[in-house]
Amino acid sequence: MGIDPGSKHTGIAVFTGDGATRTGKYSVRLDHRGGLIRDRLASRANYRRRRRSANLRYRAPRFANRAKPKGWLAPSLRHRVDTTMSWVSRLTRWAPVRVIHFERVSFDTHALSAGRPLDGVEYQQGTLAGYEVRQYLLEKWGRACVYCGRENLPLQVDHLHPRVRGGSDWVSNLTLACRRCNRAKNATPVEEFLQDRPALLARVVKKAKLPLRDAAAVNATRWALWRALEATGLPVVTGSGGRTKWNRSRTGAPKSHTLDALHVGELDTVTGWPSQVLLVKATGRGRYCRTRTDAxxxxxxxxxxxxxxxxxxxxxxxxxxxxxxxxxxxxxxxxxxxxxxxxxxxxxxxxxxxxxxxxxxxxxxxxGYGYTTTKESTVETSSGYARASDGLPTPAAAAA
Structure with a gap:
């Protein structure tokens, strides 16, 4: 079984393996409701905060009971772990699962911080180290050219401060640009290139310094999910998002959550995958609250x-x-x-x-779930989500 966890969707693939060759048998995309849980908790907190500030007969805020146990996760994050483990439990009952391949990190922060290939670790050398950086940049900059905002076209890695002027290969100095903007900028520092567009310059500089907060939250969820998978007693093999993307590029598979799950970890070839995906949407079982509130x-x-x-x-x-x-x-x-x-x-x-x-x-x-099916994807869109198409694509056809 392969698992590709995400903030909104988690891909799960059940496959057979012969050495480093895999054949997909069943695919599930689990849609989480963590955003809805977060919004409802925030709404409740706002209601309570407003009633306290209105000098009503209501309890005073309590600050001495906020201790959290070790390993605590916010309800919106705990939901992702619990729903994923629920479906892992179901699939292990329905199929003779022998090992779980799990994408524990979206990108290898060690390889990113080093800014160079790391000796002694094979998967961080050569082209794969570049895939770690590209995966990080695609998520950080929204899969669009930072200078013109165009999407759905090939993007190149650009140095905000050019290397010929002393710029480094650190990921904080990298961004994404289309071919036209990259050639126009050439070896010009970003401050000079965007001097006529100060608002865009300020936004680019600010975003270059910001970490991926969402990615950090997802990484925290992945570690909790990894510990829960270890508790099942099955062997758990971990990998990174950079390796997953590298595997897809070698097999010619398109981008989707379920195909990412099929390509997690070490593999050489993928002979095929299911033409249909089961979409499972977490809907919940109603509310504990037995009242409706006014404005x-x-x-x-x-x-x-x-x-x-x-x-x-x-x-x-x-x-x-x-x-x-x-x-x-x-x-x-x-x-x-x-x-x-x-x-x-x-x-x-x-x-x-x-x-x-x-x-x-x-x-x-x-x-607590809603079910539907869709065709497996063959085209990667600019937003990172895939469109469905007919038939069972083979790696050769997808590459063509």
Whole structure:
């Protein structure tokens, strides 16, 4: 099994291996809801902060109970670890998984900080060290030319302070530029090249000094996930994002989360991969909060404590066969239950309201995930996400 963790999506690939040759059998892309969790926690904190500052009869802020245990992760980050481990557990029950290949770091910070190939470690030498730097720069600068902002075209590594004028190969001195802008800048320092555009110059200089905060958070999640994978008892082989991209360039595979998972670690060739990917979206199981708030954070509506109505729970996959009326027809989708017994069903065509529970039949219990399938990608877009295409691409066809 190969795992490519990310901040929004995690790719999981189940494959067979014969030495350094792999053949993909099953692919899953897990979509996290960490951003939604973060936003809801921030909203709750803002409500409480506002009520405290309004001199209302409310508890004073408590600062003495903020100790966090060792290994603590924010709920939005812990969610990524828990959902990934849930699917690893499922797949290891369904398939005879013998080893897990895990992308523990997006890029090797040791190779980046050295600014040169490192002796004695084979994967950091030669072209692979350059892939570590390119992967870092693509994520940092948003896969676009920093000078003209154009996307979806080949990008070159540019030195903000040219080497002929004493500039270094440190990653903080590197950026991305299209061929036209790189040739126009040539050996000119960025301060001179952008002297007519001071706003852009200030933005470039500021961003060059900023670390990848999102990448740091993801790296913290990856370490927690690695420890959880080690606890399963299966052998865990780790790799970096730079090696994954290097592997894809050699096999001719396009960019996608699931194909990245297939190319994690050491390999020579990939003979094929599935034509379809299972998309799993984490939807949650509802809220613990049993009230709805107004614009000021005060409760305006109280929800029932019992979530099951007429044998159904919000989020169940159902099919309703309505014989007559304005909603006549067959409707398949996720149900939202109501105490009155008249449910709403969200289908691919929209939401149908007021369907009597007698017409509803259960297809699948809600398990906190939504499911769909899509075709595997063959084209890498400027945003880093891939578009789907028909057929099962082979490495030779993808390279062509």
């Amino acid at each position: 000021y954070g005060f409760p305006r509506l109280r929800l029932p404590r019992i979530k099951q109505v007429r044998g159904f729970v919000t989020g169940d996959l159902v099919r309703a066969n309505v014989p007559k009326g304005k909603n006549a027809g067959v409707h398949t989708g996720r149900v939202a239950v109501r105490s009155t017994g008249r449910f709403n069903i969200t289908t691919v065509h929209g939401t149908v309201q007021g369907i009597n529970h007698r017409h509803v039949r259960l297809l699948q219990r809600a398990d």
